[in-house]
Amino acid sequence: MRRMSNLRRTVSAGVLCLFVIVLMGASDEDARFSQLGHKLMCVCSCNQVLLECNHVGCPYSDRMRGELAASMERGDSDDLVLQSFVQKYGPTVLIAPTTKGFNRLAWIMPYLALVLGLTTVVLIVRAWKMRPLAMPAGGIAPISGAELDHFREQARKDTEV
Amino acid sequence: MAQIGSFALLLALALSAYSFLAGLLALAFPRPGSERLGETARRAGIATFALVFLAALVLVICAFSDDFSIAYIFHHSNRDLPIPYKFAVLWSGQEGSLLFWSLLLGAYGLVLRLRHKTDVRLFAHASVIIAAVQIFFLLLLNFAAHPFAIMQGALPADGNGLNPLLQYPEMVIHPPMLYLGYVGFTVPFAFALGALIMKYPGEKWIHITRRWTMVTWGFLTCGVFLGAHWAYSVLGWGGYWGWDPVENASFMPWLTGTAFLHSVMMQEKRGMLKTWNMWLIFTTFGLSIFGTFLTRSGVVSSVHAFAQSSIGTWFVVFLIVIFAVCLVFYILNRSELRSEHKLESLVSRESSFLFNNLLFVIACFTVLWGTLFPILSEWVQNHKITVGPPFFNRVMIPLALLILLLTAVGPLLAWRKTSLASLKRNFLWPSLGALATGVVLVALGFRPWKDISYLYSLVTIMLSVLVALTVISEFVRGGRVIAQKTGQGLFASMVHLTHRNTRRYGGYIVHFGVIVIMIGFAGAAFNQDKEQEMGFGDKMAIGPYTLVCQSYTQEDKPNYGSEWAIINVFKGDKQITTLYPERRFYKASQQTSTMPSVHSTMKEDLYLVYEGQNNDTGRPIIKAHLNPLVTWIWVGVWIMIMGTIVALIPNAVPVRVTAPARVQVAPVSVGD
Numbered sequence: 001m002r003r004m005s006n007l008r009r010t011v012s013a014g015v016l017c018l019f020v021i022v023l024m025g026a027s028d029e030d031a032r033f034s035q036l037g038h039k040l041m042c043v044c045s046c047n048q049v050l051l052e053c054n055h056v057g058c059p060y061s062d063r064m065r066g067e068l069a070a071s072m073e074r075g076d077s078d079d080l081v082l083q084s085f086v087q088k089y090g091p092t093v094l095i096a097p098t099t100k101g102f103n104r105l106a107w108i109m110p111y112l113a114l115v116l117g118l119t120t121v122v123l124i125v126r127a128w129k130m131r132p133l134a135m136p137a138g139g140i141a142p143i144s145g146a147e148l149d150h151f152r153e154q155a156r157k158d159t160e161v
Numbered sequence: 162m163a164q165i166g167s168f169a170l171l172l173a174l175a176l177s178a179y180s181f182l183a184g185l186l187a188l189a190f191p192r193p194g195s196e197r198l199g200e201t202a203r204r205a206g207i208a209t210f211a212l213v214f215l216a217a218l219v220l221v222i223c224a225f226s227d228d229f230s231i232a233y234i235f236h237h238s239n240r241d242l243p244i245p246y247k248f249a250v251l252w253s254g255q256e257g258s259l260l261f262w263s264l265l266l267g268a269y270g271l272v273l274r275l276r277h278k279t280d281v282r283l284f285a286h287a288s289v290i291i292a293a294v295q296i297f298f299l300l301l302l303n304f305a306a307h308p309f310a311i312m313q314g315a316l317p318a319d320g321n322g323l324n325p326l327l328q329y330p331e332m333v334i335h336p337p338m339l340y341l342g343y344v345g346f347t348v349p350f351a352f353a354l355g356a357l358i359m360k361y362p363g364e365k366w367i368h369i370t371r372r373w374t375m376v377t378w379g380f381l382t383c384g385v386f387l388g389a390h391w392a393y394s395v396l397g398w399g400g401y402w403g404w405d406p407v408e409n410a411s412f413m414p415w416l417t418g419t420a421f422l423h424s425v426m427m428q429e430k431r432g433m434l435k436t437w438n439m440w441l442i443f444t445t446f447g448l449s450i451f452g453t454f455l456t457r458s459g460v461v462s463s464v465h466a467f468a469q470s471s472i473g474t475w476f477v478v479f480l481i482v483i484f485a486v487c488l489v490f491y492i493l494n495r496s497e498l499r500s501e502h503k504l505e506s507l508v509s510r511e512s513s514f515l516f517n518n519l520l521f522v523i524a525c526f527t528v529l530w531g532t533l534f535p536i537l538s539e540w541v542q543n544h545k546i547t548v549g550p551p552f553f554n555r556v557m558i559p560l561a562l563l564i565l566l567l568t569a570v571g572p573l574l575a576w577r578k579t580s581l582a583s584l585k586r587n588f589l590w591p592s593l594g595a596l597a598t599g600v601v602l603v604a605l606g607f608r609p610w611k612d613i614s615y616l617y618s619l620v621t622i623m624l625s626v627l628v629a630l631t632v633i634s635e636f637v638r639g640g641r642v643i644a645q646k647t648g649q650g651l652f653a654s655m656v657h658l659t660h661r662n663t664r665r666y667g668g669y670i671v672h673f674g675v676i677v678i679m680i681g682f683a684g685a686a687f688n689q690d691k692e693q694e695m696g697f698g699d700k701m702a703i704g705p706y707t708l709v710c711q712s713y714t715q716e717d718k719p720n721y722g723s724e725w726a727i728i729n730v731f732k733g734d735k736q737i738t739t740l741y742p743e744r745r746f747y748k749a750s751q752q753t754s755t756m757p758s759v760h761s762t763m764k765e766d767l768y769l770v771y772e773g774q775n776n777d778t779g780r781p782i783i784k785a786h787l788n789p790l791v792t793w794i795w796v797g798v799w800i801m802i803m804g805t806i807v808a809l810i811p812n813a814v815p816v817r818v819t820a821p822a823r824v825q826v827a828p829v830s831v832g833d
């Protein structure tokens with residue numbers, strides 16, 4: 001009896017594991033479908049992500065979703081799936097520039113601008129910091145009334161609540 | 162009626178040309194009688210507004226009277242169009258929206274010309290520059306995009322109707338707000354260029370335009386977010402911002418305008434960044450014109466774009482002229498823009514403004530780069546590519562986080578130099594609060610290591626808490642000083658404090674609004690959606706909600722026919738609401754439009770879209786989106802608007818203290 005019970009438990013565990021694996025597989029496929037579908041544009045000129053196109057009677061989105069599912073069922077790799085869409089619908093079907101060739105520039109430029117900008121600002125700040133104040137040759141010159149007013153105004157600006 | 166409108170536009174062009182030329186002569190060749198000539202130029206500018214107003218009024222009357230002999234009315238209206246949308250006809254098409262641009266420019270010009278006694282000479286320069294911009298728009302209206310063009314052939318019985326996407330209440334106010342923002346930047350631009358031309362000493366032009374710029378920026382902020390809300394409520398894809406070229410066009414001047422609002426303080430306080438500020442406002446105005454060009458030229462495809470037309474060339478020429486004029490006067494008069502002070506420390510308010518400006522300008526460049534890259538790609542590779550949301554999200558989120566960090570740090574730094582002790586004192590508790598928030602969120606189940614979007618979301622919330630705590634500490638510290646001095650309660654003291662320096666504390670309220678919006682954006686990392694065919698009694702579960710289809714039906718109205726479903730929403734066993742997602746078919750334009758139905762709470766939005774019907778079963782297909790924290794965005798916008806209004810209120814006269822020996826020095830005395 002005990003052996004039977006163990007066997008039943010093992011079989012149950014096996015079935016459960018198989019079920020989980022199958023479900024996990026389904027979930028992975030769904031996730032992959034969603035991931036790839038969010039890398040593609042609908043080409044009906046709605047300017048929307050393929051999986052978010054919600055036009056009734058859209059002549060493209062349903063067909064494209066079907067093609068995506070069919071490619072995945074064939075076992076095509078992600079690259080192959082995307083390539084087949086590019087060949088059929090042109091490069092605008094990809095939602096973002098690739099990281100190859102000239103398109104790489106699209107990704108590099110903002111970061112390059114940030115690095116260059118930061119460097120420039122740091123250099124400017126350092127240059128401004130190092131800039132010597134103009135001092136008269138004979139030491140500190142007497143300050144005129146107008147200059148004193150100017151300094152008072154500046155102090156007020158600097159310290160106002 | 163069309164003749165009246167056409168004549169008004171032609172006369173407006175002649176008067177604006179006179180205003181420009183007479184004003185220019187009076188300023189360039191001063192001699193006896195020049196003042197009177199200048200005065201006639203000013204009055205011609207005022208009359209230009211009256212005539213453009215007349216033309217706009219005629220167009221609206223034609224829309225209301227269904228005058229389909231005018232091509233514009235035929236293409237953008239129909240007999241059954243509801244009355245509020247007949248007003249919207251004015252800005253819903255190419256020609257009408259240009260007329261609206263011209264009208265708002267005339268209105269801004271009118272206010273400026275009526276207030277000319279503030280500084281007659283500077284206002285005269287600004288008036289001439291505004292007249293030049295007005296000439297451009299009136300040339301377009303008279304010769305390239307005439308709103309009163311007459312229909313050829315037999316008179317049609319009805320019009321094509323307004324674009325269904327525009328038949329939504331917010332579209333009655335979103336474009337005017339956006340245009341008030343776009344057009345409004347002409348005023349600070351005109352003053353800046355005027356000041357440069359006349360080598361105007363000091364910062365007076367900045368003082369004069371400070372409120373203009375803030376009001377304009379406030380309108381643009383409203384316009385941008387109303388557009389986002391409209392997209393969320395009408396387009397039916399569950400999002401509010403898709404990095405569409407036209408959205409980007411409105412965002413770019415907002416970014417540089419925001420940079421200007423910050424950097425202008427450096428010029429006022431320290432006489433620094435004069436050249437930078439000048440170019441920043443030139444760029445902001447240029448981007449406003451560029452945005453108008455993007456929407457109208459057809460160079461980029463967009464859901465918002467007007468029909469492709471030849472007027473793009475006009476805009477390109479105008480942009481080149483603007484740039485050339487600005488450059489010439491800058492080269493001639495750049496000696497007047499020398500900085501009055503040097504930077505004393507890297508850890509100072511000045512350097513925080515420099516970095517703040519850098520980040521805003523880089524953000525603007527990135528948006529511009531992404532928007533125009535498809536065109537660049539076509540030139541270089543002979544084919545267009547798409548630059549969509551993944552690109553913008555990946556490059557813009559880190560920039561936004563850096564800006565958020567500076568929002569926390571900047572206001573607590575003193576002008577000139579900040580000591581390390583002061584930094585430690587000011588930042589210790591806010592930083593600990595932000596870290597504690599992060600720890601609590603991870604303990605509650607936030608898993609930032611699982612996905613980069615979760616990490617961004619966590620960092621956004623932590624930085625938002627940091628900003629909130631620094632803002633609160635600023636109010637509390639300042640309030641305590643006043644409370645000690647006056648004996649008022651802390652809250653009353655904080656109100657008093659705000660009233661004493663509305664610009665600074667209004668600015669903090671705006672910052673608070675920004676972080677509320679950022680928290681709303683952070684919620685997008687956890688969006689969920691589900692699509693299902695739903696017959697009578699069918700259920701769909703999403704998040705904590707169970708949706709049950711009670712019924713679905715069709716309806717016929719004069720302007721449109723519609724299909725809609727009645728969906729009961731349950732949370733647990735309790736029904737909390739009923740939603741009515743709908744799809745409309747507009748008869749005149751033969752176009753469909755979705756009307757999503759949304760149940761909003763501070764925690765999340767349940768957003769239902771009627772996707773269509775299954776042709777075989779006749780049952781509706783419903784798409785449900787669960788979007789966390791979206792309401793925070795709209796609340797944040799209200800806070801930003803409130804902060805802007807506070808910043809516009811004049812300061813209360815500071816209390817005069819006659820016994821300096823007894824005065825306690827305020828620890829918040831670092832200026833704004």
